[in-house]
Amino acid sequence: MKINLKVWRQKNENTAGKMVDYSVNEVSPDMSILEMVDVLNDDLIRKGDDPIAFDHDCREGICGMCSMVVDGRPHGPQHGATTCQLYMRNYKDGDTIYLEPFRAHAFPVVKDLVVNRGAFDRIIAAGGFISVSTGQAQDANNLTVEKAVAERAMDVAACIGCGACVAACPNGSAMLFVSAKVSHLNQLPQGKPEASRRAINMVKQMDAEGFGRCSNVGACEAECPKEISITNIARLNREYLKAVFTSTEE
Amino acid sequence: MKLDSKIPEGHMSQKWENYKEHARLVNPANKRKLDIIVIGTGLAGASAAATLAELGYKVKAFCFQDSPRRAHSIAAQGGINSAKNYKNDGDSVYRLFYDTVKGGDFRSREANVHRLAEVSLNIIDQCTAQGVPFAREYGGLLDNRSFGGAQVSRTFYARGQTGQQLLLGAYQALERQIGLGNVKMYNRHEMLDIVTIDGKARGIIAKDLISGKLERHFGHAVLLCSGGYGNVFFLSTNAMGSNVTAAWRAYKRGAYFGNPCYTQIHPTCIPVSGEYQSKLTLMSESLRNDGRVWVPKKKEDCGKHPNEIKEEDRDYYLERKYPSFGNLCPRDIASRAAKEVCDEGRGVSASGRAVYLDFADAINRLGLDVVKARYGELFPMYQNITGHDPLKQPMMIYPAVHYTMGGLWVDYELMTSVPGLYALGEANFSDHGANRLGASALMQGLADGYFVIPYTIGNYLAGEIFTKAIPTDHPAFEEAEKQVRDRLNKLMNAKGDTPVDEYHKRLGKIMWEKCGMARHAEGLKEARKEIQELRTEYWKNVRVPGDINEFNPELDKAMRVADFMELGELMVMDALNRNESCGGHFRVEYQDNGEAKRNDEEYSYVAAWEFKGDNTEPELHKETLNFEEVQLAVRSYK
Ligand SMILES: Cc1cc2nc3c(=O)[nH]c(=O)nc-3n(C[C@H](O)[C@H](O)[C@H](O)COP(=O)(O)OP(=O)(O)OC[C@H]3O[C@@H](n4cnc5c(N)ncnc54)[C@H](O)[C@@H]3O)c2cc1C
Ligand code: SF4
Ligand code: FES
Numbered sequence: 001m002k003i004n005l006k007v008w009r010q011k012n013e014n015t016a017g018k019m020v021d022y023s024v025n026e027v028s029p030d031m032s033i034l035e036m037v038d039v040l041n042d043d044l045i046r047k048g049d050d051p052i053a054f055d056h057d058c059r060e061g062i063c064g065m066c067s068m069v070v071d072g073r074p075h076g077p078q079h080g081a082t083t084c085q086l087y088m089r090n091y092k093d094g095d096t097i098y099l100e101p102f103r104a105h106a107f108p109v110v111k112d113l114v115v116n117r118g119a120f121d122r123i124i125a126a127g128g129f130i131s132v133s134t135g136q137a138q139d140a141n142n143l144t145v146e147k148a149v150a151e152r153a154m155d156v157a158a159c160i161g162c163g164a165c166v167a168a169c170p171n172g173s174a175m176l177f178v179s180a181k182v183s184h185l186n187q188l189p190q191g192k193p194e195a196s197r198r199a200i201n202m203v204k205q206m207d208a209e210g211f212g213r214c215s216n217v218g219a220c221e222a223e224c225p226k227e228i229s230i231t232n233i234a235r236l237n238r239e240y241l242k243a244v245f246t247s248t249e250e
Numbered sequence: 251m252k253l254d255s256k257i258p259e260g261h262m263s264q265k266w267e268n269y270k271e272h273a274r275l276v277n278p279a280n281k282r283k284l285d286i287i288v289i290g291t292g293l294a295g296a297s298a299a300a301t302l303a304e305l306g307y308k309v310k311a312f313c314f315q316d317s318p319r320r321a322h323s324i325a326a327q328g329g330i331n332s333a334k335n336y337k338n339d340g341d342s343v344y345r346l347f348y349d350t351v352k353g354g355d356f357r358s359r360e361a362n363v364h365r366l367a368e369v370s371l372n373i374i375d376q377c378t379a380q381g382v383p384f385a386r387e388y389g390g391l392l393d394n395r396s397f398g399g400a401q402v403s404r405t406f407y408a409r410g411q412t413g414q415q416l417l418l419g420a421y422q423a424l425e426r427q428i429g430l431g432n433v434k435m436y437n438r439h440e441m442l443d444i445v446t447i448d449g450k451a452r453g454i455i456a457k458d459l460i461s462g463k464l465e466r467h468f469g470h471a472v473l474l475c476s477g478g479y480g481n482v483f484f485l486s487t488n489a490m491g492s493n494v495t496a497a498w499r500a501y502k503r504g505a506y507f508g509n510p511c512y513t514q515i516h517p518t519c520i521p522v523s524g525e526y527q528s529k530l531t532l533m534s535e536s537l538r539n540d541g542r543v544w545v546p547k548k549k550e551d552c553g554k555h556p557n558e559i560k561e562e563d564r565d566y567y568l569e570r571k572y573p574s575f576g577n578l579c580p581r582d583i584a585s586r587a588a589k590e591v592c593d594e595g596r597g598v599s600a601s602g603r604a605v606y607l608d609f610a611d612a613i614n615r616l617g618l619d620v621v622k623a624r625y626g627e628l629f630p631m632y633q634n635i636t637g638h639d640p641l642k643q644p645m646m647i648y649p650a651v652h653y654t655m656g657g658l659w660v661d662y663e664l665m666t667s668v669p670g671l672y673a674l675g676e677a678n679f680s681d682h683g684a685n686r687l688g689a690s691a692l693m694q695g696l697a698d699g700y701f702v703i704p705y706t707i708g709n710y711l712a713g714e715i716f717t718k719a720i721p722t723d724h725p726a727f728e729e730a731e732k733q734v735r736d737r738l739n740k741l742m743n744a745k746g747d748t749p750v751d752e753y754h755k756r757l758g759k760i761m762w763e764k765c766g767m768a769r770h771a772e773g774l775k776e777a778r779k780e781i782q783e784l785r786t787e788y789w790k791n792v793r794v795p796g797d798i799n800e801f802n803p804e805l806d807k808a809m810r811v812a813d814f815m816e817l818g819e820l821m822v823m824d825a826l827n828r829n830e831s832c833g834g835h836f837r838v839e840y841q842d843n844g845e846a847k848r849n850d851e852e853y854s855y856v857a858a859w860e861f862k863g864d865n866t867e868p869e870l871h872k873e874t875l876n877f878e879e880v881q882l883a884v885r886s887y888k
Contacts (some may be wrong), residue, residue, distance in 0.1 A: 144390025
């Protein structure tokens with residue numbers, strides 16, 4: 001089939017970008033959308049044009065590297081999937097697809113569809129961990145964790161740090177990402193001693209990075225490829241308020 | 251240089267203890283004065299960088315992705331082994347050690363493997379304490395599953411995302427140290443050369459991938475945790491960016507390359523669907539716990555819908571050939587068996603290069619919900635890629651390149667043949683011999699990073715406390731940077747007409763056909779010539795768009811493929827040199843009715859290749875493998 005593309009092209013952070021039209025012939029339904037862009041890039045390079053820059057690595061929905069807004073939706077129309085997991089059998093001959101970068105104040109564009117998500121790492125560095133240095137652990141089975149709690153922790157630990165939640169949010173808020181990490185660690189007995197510090201420090205860093213406020217729009221949950229629930233944001237808000245009122249630290 | 255593996259004295263079970271008791275230490279005040287460079291933030295690199303920083307060393311860590319959390323380790327699905335014996339089913343450190351040596355077809359160094367089995371216990375403790383949400387039983391204790399090549403249940407897992415969860419644990423430990431200022435992290439940086447001064451590793455040349463600028467970094471020691479090189483085949487289960495450059499540059503600076511031809515071809519991957527294919531997706535080996543592998547008995551049935559093929563017309567060939575391990579036989583054996591039935595013309599799918607993996611029995615026995623719960627994401631993942639529902643009809647699978655057992659040669663301390671240069675994780679050759687067992691790579695990466703290097707590096711750095719940081723205007727840095735710049739310019743200036751990927755695919759085809767699942771001398775000789783020709787053409791005719799001084803992923807790829815082109819030739823030479831079949835290395839000339847035939851008399855050694863110059867043959871050094879504990883035997887899974 002033939003697919004038409006409208007792609008955001010931007011040389012670097014400091015230049016203006018614009019949408020450019022392309023088309024790809026002989027698209028197979030078994031291709032992923034990224035493989036279709038590979039085919040287009042091959043063509044562009046042979047013609048002496050600049051290929052489209054986009055982030056990707058695992059191409060199986062787990063590394064969180066691929067981004068892209070496909071037809072106005074971060075990671076495209078398919079629920080619970082990343083861009084790299086979007087297959088062309090979902091499209092038909094003659095369709096037009098829009099490809100744009102994740103747009104958010106805290107994610108500056110590097111080139112074309114590539115953005116800088118370094119702010120997420122800095123939020124984790126501020127508190128998204130359990131302070132246990134190598135060698136300090138007790139035997140793993142000395143600590144029991146209720147199966148249901150472990151499962152719930154796993155549900156949120158599944159976050160791939162892609163940033164689609166931020167790109168989906170009209171306020172550019174990172175609350176879903178932050179709440180997923182806080183819920184993962186604060187629910188587990190191992191994470192309890194630092195629960196308050198963690199919530200406070202991560203939220204503080206999030207604000208410092210220029211992410212917007214959460215106003216309960218719910219777009220983040222709808223676009224999250226790992227189906228992280230928005231109820232985690234409510235949980236984070238509770239944890240945060242509790243922490244602020246009870247904290248004995250600065 | 252003579253190869254000294256530095257295996258400690260004493261009984262196998264005492265060697266590591268002996269080593270630790272006698273290794274030199276660095277006092278805390280001196281640690282603060284020592285710089286360590288860590289290349290890579292996968293399980294090996296992130297665990298090493300975090301732990302060394304916790305100990306007080308000054309660490310710089312590098313990765314080419316936009317965040318350390320995205321290293322290829324994130325994609326590991328099935329699980330991690332540990333000899334905890336929580337199931338009380340007869341496991342022990344010795345048994346894990348034995349299984350690994352046997353699984354590796356008696357081509358690994360016993361002392362390293364034993365240490366690995368010992369520290370496997372600590373890994374699970376550490377990860378659990380970090381908050382890794384391993385699967386649990388109703389009593390709240392940790393759950394286990396079984397995996398290929400073992401008769402006990404020793405695999406810990408976190409749904410189908412074990413690698414992700416372990417990596418996030420290590421990444422969070424790393425971020426904690428970054429936040430404390432003990433690690434400086436360089437994302438989107440690619441190491442392009444090692445700097446050696448007076449024979450010791452003293453730093454690196456890295457490219458800032460955003461600006462294209464070359465940077466010089468000094469270190470008292472350099473750790474390569476850069477992963478495997480399966481992407482030399484173009485199509486593999488590895489992430490798109492996985493590459494050999496760090497290891498290859500080290501090789502060209504004097505680090506020996508160990509057993510380059512040992513490649514693991516994983517039996518359960520989604521088959522190739524077309525020329526545009528960019529990677530192959532692994533379906534976790536854990537599926538073989540409940541899935542049964544089969545093909546039609548008769549060629550005529552291959553075109554039929556699988557559900558219409560009667561039970562008696564199916565050949566469950568793994569169960570037939572290997573009754574005691576059945577569908578759980580090791581990877582190399584399962585892969586070769588799939589190739590064999592497809593070669594006989596009994597393969598399924600349009601291409602005829604696929605076999606069935608069937609869950610119907612498991613669903614009858616356990617119920618749909620249990621099977622679904624057990625394999626979490628895997629079924630929807632398969633359905634999304636292929637358009638078929640594996641709960642309604644069998645999956646189609648075929649072997650694909652997955653892991654490289656070969657890598658930089660290291661001694662017991664994980665030091666390469668260049669003093670001060672270490673290799674950890676998949677980047678080294680160390681623990682898996684000629685074939686790796688499932689769930690053992692994660693174990694090895696974390697063992698190396700959390701529990702081995704923190705001890706062994708002290709033994710070296712204790713002798714470096716008087717070495718002041720060497721300024722990076724030293725001639726050795728100048729020279730290394732110039733070489734990198736020349737390579738970049740040469741690629742940019744080739745201004746040919748063919749994109750990098752096309753060359754990469756052509757290289758991959760040569761490797762897959764002539765140095766893949768079955769190899770023979772004639773094919774290998776042809777492959778060597780073809781690779782040389784392809785390489786010459788590449789440097790003349792490749793087209794790299796854009797500029798040097800900007801974000802340019804095509805240029806980065808071109809540098810990686812240039813190194814793959816050289817590595818491919820060494821792999822072929824190594825495969826040609828090894829006149830035997832062992833593990834993942836199957837030479838058709840050496841077999842007993844399809845079973846690999848080892849030659850212990852002549853080939854019980856590690857092949858360590860030394861670079862001698864671009865136009866000179868590399869020199870082969872042999873590290874003889876002495877087996878003190880395990881009796882060499884024909885590896886039987888029948
Ligand atoms: C799909 C899949 C599933 C798997 N499942 C399992 C499993 O269930 N159990 C198991 O035990 N094993 C499994 N494995 C194998 C295992 O995941 C890997 O062997 C292991 O994770 C490798 O870890 P590593 O730390 O050595 O390297 P990687 O995780 O590959 O990390 C490499 C790092 O090096 C960096 N890097 C590389 N080159 C450079 C350079 N030149 N400059 C700067 N940085 C560089 C990268 O950025 C990255 O951070 C699986 C592998 C695959 C492909
Ligand atoms: S919460 Fe969802 S959308 Fe946000 S970073 Fe995590 S996986 Fe991506
Ligand atoms: S490329 Fe890894 S999640 Fe898409």
